[in-house]
Amino acid sequence: MSSAKDIPQTQAMNNAVISGSPSNHHHFLIPSPIPTRRTRTFSQSERAKEGPTFKGKVREFCRQKGHGFIIPDHEKNPIFVHISDIEGEYVPKAGDEVTYKVILIPPKMEKRQAVHVKITHLAPGVSHEKWDSTPDLEAH
Incomplete structure (x- = not known):
């Protein structure tokens, strides 16, 4: 079983957002699949x-x-x-x-x-x- 130390930081932040942690409620780090002009090749x-x-x-x-x-x-x-x-x-x-x-x-x-x-x-x-x-x- 993995501990919280083994989870990458972005996944830990996403888990905190999903679980409703108030400290990170506006930092959802999953990248958007929509290619914007900035991210499109x-x-x-x-x-x-x-x-x-x-x-x-x-x-x-x-x-x-x-x-x-x-x-x-x-x-x-x-x-x-x-x-x-x-x-x-x-x-x-x-x-x-x-x-x-x-x-x-x-x-x-x-x-x-x-x-x-x-x-x-x-x-x-x-x-x-x-x-x-x-x-x-x-x-x-």
Whole structure:
């Protein structure tokens, strides 16, 4: 049987978080499987740039959570979008028309993620905010 000394530090921290230890309640160290622009390899980004460009509409996007979903024009299944992959000066809102490229999300490479997302037409009648503005904490 292993003792607490034998557990690697990150696993011990994760166990403390899972067990509800108040001292580490906000330090969950399991890495996210979502490849952000910072963690994606250069080759993944370059392959995506060379791939086809798709069109769709933003179904939802939460600035505070840092992600949302796009409904492609050519199908019904939503595609995940991370905040680090949005280009331009405006925060996406539901109904905005966008163009994007697609990569597969590791490790199984079964789910897709929109990258190089650009808003091409702002949804009419929706109040849009710029990235450099203070976020509206109630809007999603």
